[in-house]
Amino acid sequence: MKKVWMIISIILIVIVAIIGGKIFMDKSNKITIDQQENIAKRIVRSYANVSSITFLKYYENEKTGTVGINFELNGSKELETGIIANDVSEFNSSEGIVGLSPVSKFEKLGILNNKKDTPVSLENVKITYLGE
8 A cells, every 4th residue: 555655656746847847947938929029129120121020939048048039020031030138038128229140131121220219110010929
């Protein structure tokens, strides 16, 4: 009887550990819609001819401690790039501008000389968020 309870206890501990690990990974590997919208505003503030933004992947780099998000502009694989930050909280504000690399590809969109707090509208930009 003790053996049965021991096996059941071990199985329950393993199940709880798996569920806890899954919950932790889900929470730590998230970027909100608002944060993605803030990134979109920075892109639109920085480049003239952006008609669509498709967010592709959010990741955390354990070696460097940085986070990043990859996206594609105007439905073109050629205009696929990403932004890296020290922490996901850096995306909590829409204030800022971005410089996308390689410059030679993205300068074709038309680089704007806006200030980091210039108001922008996403009304004419189709955005596909992660998780949609």
